[in-house]
Amino acid sequence: MNIFKNLNDAQREAVEVTRGPLLILAGAGSGKTKTLTHRIANLVVNHGVQPGEILAVTFTNKAAGEMRERLGNLLGGASEHATPGSAQGRLAEVTPSRSSSFSANSRNFFPYMGTFHSICVRILKIEAENLEHVPKNFVIYDDDDRQALIKRAMKELSIDDKQLKPRAVSSMISKAKNDCVGPDEFAAAANHPIQKAVAQIYARYERARRDTGALDFDDLLLETVRMLKNHPEIRQHWQGRFKYILIDEYQDTNAVQYKMVKLLVNKDKNICVVGDDWQSIYSWRGADFTNILNFEKDFPGAKVIKLEQNYRSTQPILDAAHKVITKNKNRTNKKLWTAIEQGEQVQITRLNDETEEAAMVAARILQRVSAGVRKFSDFAILYRVNAQSYAFERAFMQAHVPYRLVGGVRFYDRREVKDIIAYLRLLYQPNDLVSFNRIVNMPVRGVGEASLLKFNTYWANSGASIVEALVAADEDSGLTARARQNLNNLGNLLYLLRDKVENGTATPGEVVEELVKEIGYKEHLNDDTPQAEDRLENLGALISEAAHYETLDEFLNDVALLTSADEDTGDKDKVTLMTLHVAKGLEFPVVFVVGLEEGLLPHARVNDYTGDDSELEEERRLLYVGMTRAKEELIMTHASSRFVYGKRQYVLPSRFLEDLQEGAGNFFAGSTPANTFEDFEIQPYEVGDRVKSMQFGVGSVVDVDGLAVRVNFDDGVSKLLNVQYARLEKL
DNA sequence: CGGTTGCACTTTTTT
DNA sequence: AGTGCAACCG
Numbered sequence: 001m002n003i004f005k006n007l008n009d010a011q012r013e014a015v016e017v018t019r020g021p022l023l024i025l026a027g028a029g030s031g032k033t034k035t036l037t038h039r040i041a042n043l044v045v046n047h048g049v050q051p052g053e054i055l056a057v058t059f060t061n062k063a064a065g066e067m068r069e070r071l072g073n074l075l076g077g078a079s080e081h082a083t084p085g086s087a088q089g090r091l092a093e094v095t096p097s098r099s100s101s102f103s104a105n106s107r108n109f110f111p112y113m114g115t116f117h118s119i120c121v122r123i124l125k126i127e128a129e130n131l132e133h134v135p136k137n138f139v140i141y142d143d144d145d146r147q148a149l150i151k152r153a154m155k156e157l158s159i160d161d162k163q164l165k166p167r168a169v170s171s172m173i174s175k176a177k178n179d180c181v182g183p184d185e186f187a188a189a190a191n192h193p194i195q196k197a198v199a200q201i202y203a204r205y206e207r208a209r210r211d212t213g214a215l216d217f218d219d220l221l222l223e224t225v226r227m228l229k230n231h232p233e234i235r236q237h238w239q240g241r242f243k244y245i246l247i248d249e250y251q252d253t254n255a256v257q258y259k260m261v262k263l264l265v266n267k268d269k270n271i272c273v274v275g276d277d278w279q280s281i282y283s284w285r286g287a288d289f290t291n292i293l294n295f296e297k298d299f300p301g302a303k304v305i306k307l308e309q310n311y312r313s314t315q316p317i318l319d320a321a322h323k324v325i326t327k328n329k330n331r332t333n334k335k336l337w338t339a340i341e342q343g344e345q346v347q348i349t350r351l352n353d354e355t356e357e358a359a360m361v362a363a364r365i366l367q368r369v370s371a372g373v374r375k376f377s378d379f380a381i382l383y384r385v386n387a388q389s390y391a392f393e394r395a396f397m398q399a400h401v402p403y404r405l406v407g408g409v410r411f412y413d414r415r416e417v418k419d420i421i422a423y424l425r426l427l428y429q430p431n432d433l434v435s436f437n438r439i440v441n442m443p444v445r446g447v448g449e450a451s452l453l454k455f456n457t458y459w460a461n462s463g464a465s466i467v468e469a470l471v472a473a474d475e476d477s478g479l480t481a482r483a484r485q486n487l488n489n490l491g492n493l494l495y496l497l498r499d500k501v502e503n504g505t506a507t508p509g510e511v512v513e514e515l516v517k518e519i520g521y522k523e524h525l526n527d528d529t530p531q532a533e534d535r536l537e538n539l540g541a542l543i544s545e546a547a548h549y550e551t552l553d554e555f556l557n558d559v560a561l562l563t564s565a566d567e568d569t570g571d572k573d574k575v576t577l578m579t580l581h582v583a584k585g586l587e588f589p590v591v592f593v594v595g596l597e598e599g600l601l602p603h604a605r606v607n608d609y610t611g612d613d614s615e616l617e618e619e620r621r622l623l624y625v626g627m628t629r630a631k632e633e634l635i636m637t638h639a640s641s642r643f644v645y646g647k648r649q650y651v652l653p654s655r656f657l658e659d660l661q662e663g664a665g666n667f668f669a670g671s672t673p674a675n676t677f678e679d680f681e682i683q684p685y686e687v688g689d690r691v692k693s694m695q696f697g698v699g700s701v702v703d704v705d706g707l708a709v710r711v712n713f714d715d716g717v718s719k720l721l722n723v724q725y726a727r728l729e730k731l
Numbered sequence: 732c733g734g735t736t737g738c739a740c741t742t743t744t745t746t
Numbered sequence: 747a748g749t750g751c752a753a754c755c756g
Contacts, residue, residue, distance in 0.1 A: 117746050217746055385743055448732045563745065581744045603743055646747045
């Protein structure tokens with residue numbers, strides 16, 4: 001097998017340089033994944049490296065799955081000869097086993113591959129017995145779980161959740177954790193009253209979370225870093241184990257992840273990071289692309305390789321994307337090039353509103369598909385916020401355009417699924433307070449606020465776990481006989497199921513089935529509502545999902561770490577709908593980037609009056625990412641008005657469209673030629689002005705709000721008009 | 732205790 | 747517009 005065949009010079013070099021620190025600056029579409037997989041294959045095949053000695057960190061579980069698949073293809077039958085790693089060396093389950101193209105037997109063959117989070121879970125589960133604050137059977141709290149606990153902490157501290165939003169507190173705590181700042185340090189640095197309040201909540205939250213046997217998303221990383229820092233022998237073990245480290249999307253690593261990398265790299269410094277600062281779009285969750293800019297400083301003597309040939313897009317698409325991104329000041333310099341010189345021109349189209357926008361897109365797709373030029377799966381619609389998908393879903397349904405929605409509500413976030421998962425978590429971790437609160441009266445078992453309060457007191461005094469307290473609750477608990485009976489039953493059920501899980505008499509699938517039957521959950525779901533059928537269907541899907549797992553432990557971990565983008569939506573012939581963030585790393589023959597308007601892209605929350613352009617630049621990178629997903633055709637749209645918060649608002653074209661216009665010449669084609677933007681001059685109107693509209697006749701201005709002007713026309717019609725588009729003339 | 736009704740808030744992006 | 751939460755009544 002020749003691993004180097006099919007690689008260009010830069011890619012080949014990136015594969016060949018196996019020793020020492022290596023930075024691969026990989027532009028969009030430059031064959032990054034290919035290079036990474038070839039690199040791993042080269043290590044294994046030509047350098048005698050055991051797969052288990054390689055750590056490969058990806059940004060999403062899906063990316064890990066893809067890399068695994070490509071590696072499998074590359075190595076072909078080699079897996080049969082591979083020596084299985086230790087028991088710990090099994091492949092991280094990143095997607096339910098059904099979607100993996102490999103049998104469970106081939107797992108040992110593969111490197112540690114996955115997201116930072118999933119890798120941390122694996123390491124922490126292994127090391128839990130050596131760690132004070134990490135129980136072996138920890139559960140993973142997602143954002144909702146964390147917020148529930150924060151709310152509770154705020155209530156206990158009598159902090160009004162209207163004045164200080166639990167969500168805001170949650171994100172402040174998250175930020176602190178991502179900066180490796182604990183509650184004490186946070187309190188010490190707090191001087192503003194809000195910070196002081198948050199410090200109190202933070203401390204209380206942490207205590208509650210620990211008592212409850214849970215780690216939140218950020219803890220997974222933080223506890224791993226703490227462990228590596230504070231336990232030299234553990235650090236040495238893992239440093240010795242991971243002889244080669246690869247990190248993809250390095251521009252999106254945050255402070256904790258950076259620290260972890262530094263702690264995991266051993267004296268040989270065989271670390272290879274791959275990334276592109278132009279595609280850094282996660283600073284809002286703490287990512288810091290200076291990590292990639294500073295790599296050479298962090299690892300002196302690092303080799304730097306640039307992958308600048310783009311294999312994905314045509315020249316016109318690349319030129320347009322380049323025009324946008326080069327408006328950013330804070331960035332590295334590079335020049336992508338493509339051998340595909342010929343191609344369709346980039347189009348910009350203006351529509352009246354989101355309905356027309358979606359209808360136009362649907363019509364265009366249908367036209368191309370029925371002409372036999374394209375298939376549905378060639379198309380992707382990319383937008384800034386999930387809410388934009390509604391209009392497209394409606395239009396596509398109407399036009400019978402098959403589509404798949406990536407992202408949005410996770411399967412595991414559906415209410416019925418979360419209920420059952422909460423039961424499973426509680427029987428797995430009998431102190432999981434958040435799960436207990438969720439299910440204690442679901443389905444209704446006559447335990448309301450008053451009973452719950454009594455039970456909580458009883459439980460707190462007992463010093464036992466929640467499940468133990470449920471079983472033990474007697475007359476002394478002060479509970480009414482009925483409530484006590486019901487709580488006892490709940491506890492007994494959880495005990496029974498836990499036993500079955502622990503001694504292996506029941507698989508996760510069987511446990512879920514028995515649970516559903518025992519609590520009468522199907523009857524509970526089967527109410528009169530029209531959604532009942534969907535819910536029952538989801539419940540069925542959950543049961544069959546659980547059936548793919550051997551242990552509850554594995555199942556719960558996957559449930560917690562899978563994102564909606566990881567969900568297998570099937571490879572049917574469908575148009576893809578997703579956010580720009582989710583689109584990173586993907587490519588499609590035809591891409592529509594929609595909603596290019598001020599307030600949407602750049603998003604309204606972007607601060608652009610402070611003189612700090614960093615947020616605006618991130619929005620621009622987001623557009624760049626979207627544009628560079630296109631292989632052959634790129635169409636960008638914007639609407640004149642849009643429904644926001646249930647109100648129709650007039651919106652301006654995105655300033656990023658002006659970036660594209662410069663030196664455009666005949667660059668653009670489509671229903672809106674580039675010169676649309678030339679007559680942008682806005683005439684000021686005042687209340688009382690007499691105006692004339694080509695469409696509506698003569699009238700008086702009665703209200704002015706920015707560019708939106710309300711005109712009462714003389715024929716009695718009142719219209720809200722955008723002065724940029726309504727062809728108004730001042731009289 | 733539990734269901735209903737009305738009101739407030741939402742929307743950035745995700746591991 | 748849809749959802750989630752608080753207050754109210756049966």
